[in-house]
Amino acid sequence: MEKVYKLPVTLLRGGTSKGVYLLEKDLPANRKQWDALLLRLMGSPDKKQIDGLGGSQSVTSKVAILRKSDRPDADVDYTFAQVSVDKAVVSYGGNCGNISSGVGPFAIEKKLVPVLEGMTLVRIYNTNTGKVIQEEVPTRDGQVQYDGDFRIAGVPGTAAPLKLKFVEPAGTLGKGLLPTGNPVDVLEVPGKGSLEVSLVDAANPLVFVRASDLGLAGTELTDAINGNPELLRLLETIRGLAAVKLGLCEKSEEAAWVTPGLPKMTLVAPPADYTTSAGETVRKDQVDLTARMMSMQKAHPSYAMTGAMCTAAAAAVPGTLVQRVLRPDGDLKNIRIGHPGGILPCGVDWKENGPVPGIVDTFGYRTANLLLEGLARVRV
Numbered sequence: 001m002e003k004v005y006k007l008p009v010t011l012l013r014g015g016t017s018k019g020v021y022l023l024e025k026d027l028p029a030n031r032k033q034w035d036a037l038l039l040r041l042m043g044s045p046d047k048k049q050i051d052g053l054g055g056s057q058s059v060t061s062k063v064a065i066l067r068k069s070d071r072p073d074a075d076v077d078y079t080f081a082q083v084s085v086d087k088a089v090v091s092y093g094g095n096c097g098n099i100s101s102g103v104g105p106f107a108i109e110k111k112l113v114p115v116l117e118g119m120t121l122v123r124i125y126n127t128n129t130g131k132v133i134q135e136e137v138p139t140r141d142g143q144v145q146y147d148g149d150f151r152i153a154g155v156p157g158t159a160a161p162l163k164l165k166f167v168e169p170a171g172t173l174g175k176g177l178l179p180t181g182n183p184v185d186v187l188e189v190p191g192k193g194s195l196e197v198s199l200v201d202a203a204n205p206l207v208f209v210r211a212s213d214l215g216l217a218g219t220e221l222t223d224a225i226n227g228n229p230e231l232l233r234l235l236e237t238i239r240g241l242a243a244v245k246l247g248l249c250e251k252s253e254e255a256a257w258v259t260p261g262l263p264k265m266t267l268v269a270p271p272a273d274y275t276t277s278a279g280e281t282v283r284k285d286q287v288d289l290t291a292r293m294m295s296m297q298k299a300h301p302s303y304a305m306t307g308a309m310c311t312a313a314a315a316a317v318p319g320t321l322v323q324r325v326l327r328p329d330g331d332l333k334n335i336r337i338g339h340p341g342g343i344l345p346c347g348v349d350w351k352e353n354g355p356v357p358g359i360v361d362t363f364g365y366r367t368a369n370l371l372l373e374g375l376a377r378v379r380v
Contacts, residue, residue, distance in 0.1 A: 005378045007041065010109065011053065012064075014102030015366040016154040016302040016341065019062035020053055020376075021106040024079075027065065034081070035090040036380050038063055042083045049085060053376060058296035061085050062099050068112050073132055074125035075113045078103050082261050084296060093248075093262045094172065094204040095128045097305020101162050101366035104135035105144045109370065115142045129172035129204065136163040146369050153276070153342025154302035159367035166309050169202040170359045177202060177356055179246055183319035187241045192234065198320040199242060202313035202359055203306040205263040207242035208321045211292070218269025218290045221277050222340050225292065225299035236297055239265040256297055264307055265294035270325045277301065277340050287338035288330040289322070302341035309362040311337060312348040316357050 010021040020041065027034060039045070042061050043052020054061040063081040071077070080099055082091040104122035107113050113122050116139060124133040138145040138160045148160030170177035179201050189195050198208040211218030214234065225231060240252030248259040268291045271284040293300040293307050300307075312335050314322035326335075333347040346364035350357040 002379055005037065005380065007376045007378050009053070009374060009376045010106055010370065011372040012102040012106060013155070013369045013371060014100065015098030015152065015305055015368070017059045017062055017096060017098035018055060018371070019060075019064055019099045019102065021064045021066065021102060023110060024065050024067040033380070037378060038081055038083050038090050039088060040380050041376055041378050044083050045086050045088050047086050054083065054085060056085060057301075058082065058085060058298060059098070059301060062096055064099050064103055064106065066103065066107060066110070066112065069125050071125050074123045076103065076107045076122065077125045077127055079127045082296065084260065087257070087260075089257065089260060091259070091261045092128055093259055094264075095126045095131075095306055097164065097203060097307070097309060097364075098366060100124065100126070100133055100305065101135065101164055102368045104137040104162065105146070105368050105370065108137060108139065108144050115139050131169055131172060131203065132167045134165040134167060138162075144370070148367070150365070150367055152365070152367055153339070153344060155367065159369055162366050162368060163363065164305070164366060165361050165363045166203050167361050168359065169309055169362055170313060171201055172203065173201050173205055173246060175201065175246075177313065177317065177359060179205065183317055184321065185245065187238065187245070189234075189238055189241065195238065196321065197238070197242060198314060198322060199246060199263065200310055200314040200317070200320060200322070202362060203309035204304075205246060206266050206307060206310045206314070207239060207263045208266050208268050208314060209238060210321050210325065211267040211269040214267070216267060217272065218267055218292065219272050219274035220292060222299040222301050232297065235265050235294055239263060239294065260296055264304060266307060266311070267292040268311075268322055268325050271327055271338065274338065276342050278342075280342065282338050282343060287336045287343055288327040289325050289335075290338040292340065299340070303337055303339035303344050305364060305366060308337055308344050308346040308364055311335070312346045312362045313359045316348050316350045316359065318355070
């Protein structure tokens, strides 16, 4: 029998993503009922998501679910859900760093944490990865300050800066920073042959491939990648093979359904001149590497925040493909990633720990904006 929910929702832009933020107490106590509810809420599966709150692409079909935390090192527990646009799939595998940037403001809006004057530190436990994120949120007179003069690539206008620090982000799969123990592995790709990859797990697991090994420059824009079905199939094949190697699925062809969001497929290349999706010029001396990410089998319009965190961690590991393409004189506390939307700065703190460094934290800056608060009518 169908049930109609009047669900309190908050729509927030977090970084270069947009999502629906919910309190766990407003959802069914039985988590098995969440998927059907979230699919209906976002209007999936439907490429237009015309009958829901989704925005017809992966970066606008995301959900954050919060509750107060009982942990001594966290103020709130946060669960991320990636709702597929055109499939009846909800993935809880991994986290979204951009959506994470909206968690602090939402927690303050819902009075889950006490507000301080000037800046409020929100300690966030991400249930997907088992990792803690510390977010610094500008606050004044008991309110979140959304307006400011900080600009991030991929978002029009300016807003107040939010600093996110991912504490000890390595090993979300329980297998360490290098899940295979190697800075470089070789995959046998049907029709392509042997291909070098780096499998790195920090904030989220990523599979890094040199763009040049696939005949690409690493400066391709989103439409060029998405408009090439053969390339999309190749990239998903590589991602599927990496998923098998990481133990996330048994067969590579199952990856799009069993583990659609992890690992995240990422192309890396040395610094180069290129033009962004907005027609702006990025010079090679402005970036330390160029990179392109995939999200739910499509090209990401900018760059995932967790992807940046993993890229920063990989840059600190000798021998990874990221370290090999990185500007030789680059500063690991200010790594500039050139992506289709522009430049994303990030950094890493690490300590020597034999051949594989210990990642103390990775960090970067985002912005957020509260777009809407209200009730969503959801019939399930």
